[in-house]
Amino acid sequence: MPLISAGVRSALRELRHELSIQRYHKASIKNARRFRGRSDLKLHLGCGSRYKAGWINIDLQQDADLQLDVREDLPFEAGTVSIIYSEHFLEHLEYPAEVVHLLRESLRVLEPGGIFSVGVPDAEEVLLQYAQGKLPALLQEWSRDKNLQWFPRWVWTTPIHLVNFFFRQGREHKYAYDFETLARVLKEAGFVDIGRRDFNPDLDSEDRRDGTLYVDARKE
Ligand SMILES: C[S@@+](CC[C@H](N)C(=O)[O-])C[C@H]1O[C@@H](n2cnc3c(N)ncnc32)[C@H](O)[C@@H]1O
Numbered sequence: 001m002p003l004i005s006a007g008v009r010s011a012l013r014e015l016r017h018e019l020s021i022q023r024y025h026k027a028s029i030k031n032a033r034r035f036r037g038r039s040d041l042k043l044h045l046g047c048g049s050r051y052k053a054g055w056i057n058i059d060l061q062q063d064a065d066l067q068l069d070v071r072e073d074l075p076f077e078a079g080t081v082s083i084i085y086s087e088h089f090l091e092h093l094e095y096p097a098e099v100v101h102l103l104r105e106s107l108r109v110l111e112p113g114g115i116f117s118v119g120v121p122d123a124e125e126v127l128l129q130y131a132q133g134k135l136p137a138l139l140q141e142w143s144r145d146k147n148l149q150w151f152p153r154w155v156w157t158t159p160i161h162l163v164n165f166f167f168r169q170g171r172e173h174k175y176a177y178d179f180e181t182l183a184r185v186l187k188e189a190g191f192v193d194i195g196r197r198d199f200n201p202d203l204d205s206e207d208r209r210d211g212t213l214y215v216d217a218r219k220e
Helices: 006-035 097-109 123-131 135-142 159-168 179-189
Strands: 041-045 056-058 081-087 110-121 192-196 212-218
Touching: 041 097, 081 097, 097 110, 097 179, 110 179, 123 135, 123 159, 123 212, 135 159, 179 192, 179 212
Parallel strands: 041 056, 041 081, 081 110
Antiparallel strands: 110 212, 192 212
């Protein structure tokens, strides 16, 4: 047996990753002081490389306006944010602890009437497609889609490989949502007026239109 087992090596890699996240997060908390005293802020969480002009784009990645770890408290004053948006991000947080913490923090920083607008992969849709035997045909079609070329090749070989990838994406996806579950989580966090909404071309990404569950909720 090697000196360090594969399991320990993986845990050490994870620890090194978390330590670097912590370092960037601490630096970004200082950076966020520039938003003190401001109101009507717009937060774009887990923005990846999709930046929105006029928004505070937040991600673990280096090019974000703030490289914050949103599993921690948000460094914004209560009631200073008018909208919080995220697309294909919430499923990257563990349920319930990390998601519930973020939703409570979101509620704290939102102004009364402020909006939490979220898009996540639609788990109900993919499960229906699997159960109705639609995935084999879709596998053929999607495997040629240039936006999906980054998926590992084995994903296209059987329907359940695709379902696994949808739910796990390596270890990146931590949870899957349908409307009932997402609405319930938002309600438990204290949001009101929770509803499924249509794709909004002014806010959402065209290549996310299909297969995304978009939901809006409001702070009372
Ligand atoms: C699938 S990408 C989505 C990016 C973009 N919203 C899009 O639709 O293409 C998920 C993003 O969430 C970010 N992310 C994951 N965990 C995070 C955390 N704890 N805090 C901040 N960002 C996080 C990742 O760095 C990644 O850019």
